[in-house]
Amino acid sequence: MAGTKGHSSGQKPKGSSWRRTADYAYAFFFILHIVIMFMVDLVPLYPEALKPAFLDDIRSFYINTYQDKFFIDPPAWFGSYIVMELVYHVPASIINASKLLNGKYSILIFRQ
Template sequence: MVPLTTRRRDCAYLLFFASHIPIIFLIDTVPLQPSWMRTELSAQLREYYVATYKDKFFEDPAPVWFSAFIWMELLYHVPASLWAVWGLWRDHPLIPVHLLIFGIQAFVTSLTCLIDVWSWPDRTTPEKQQITYLYGPYVALGALMAFDMVIRLRARLMPKTTKRE
């Protein structure tokens, strides 16, 4: 096992996943949670988020396709993020497979959101830019993570062979 402190990208991924889990429960999936799970903190955070960023995805009703993305966060991101924290900590050999899937999914869903944001006629360009500052890093991280995992898997699956003379 290679120590985590020597794996810089894995340290960054670990920090992302550790911070992503509370965001999922405190902001993103609140409408899907039973009332007994909702807290005053999550209500305040969502209210602040909507007021500050004017994100139409968090207004009622949300687009049907965005609701599907929120369900993906709850049903896929939560278990994947929990496993990734554990797997990155332990340098699990399946990390590249799981993070490739996560990276592609995060890239595609976040890019879809950004494309839709820029089509909103009732938001100003500065408001769209502000939302882009939130969704953009998920697009970039998803792309970087997926690319990084492809490189790692390629190195494992296609090791360099010595030339025969």
């Protein structure tokens, strides 16, 4: 069969273990980043009635520990940045993590 390179139908060729390890490391980064976005970055968007108290504690810890100037005294545009993070960054991170974990694509751009 043309294009199968010796693999039966439905069977995918396996990548190197290093490639899959790197894919899992990047997927872990995206998953961790998703958690951090929802527990720190996006907290101002939560309705007060639905926001658990521990999220304010985590956010305060982050601000006190790292003295992040964008969280201490946010510029006027920062609210728009948070919304953009929710609309673009969260979905992109979810898609990337999912595809990396499922082997749909690899971190390596150029393949043979």
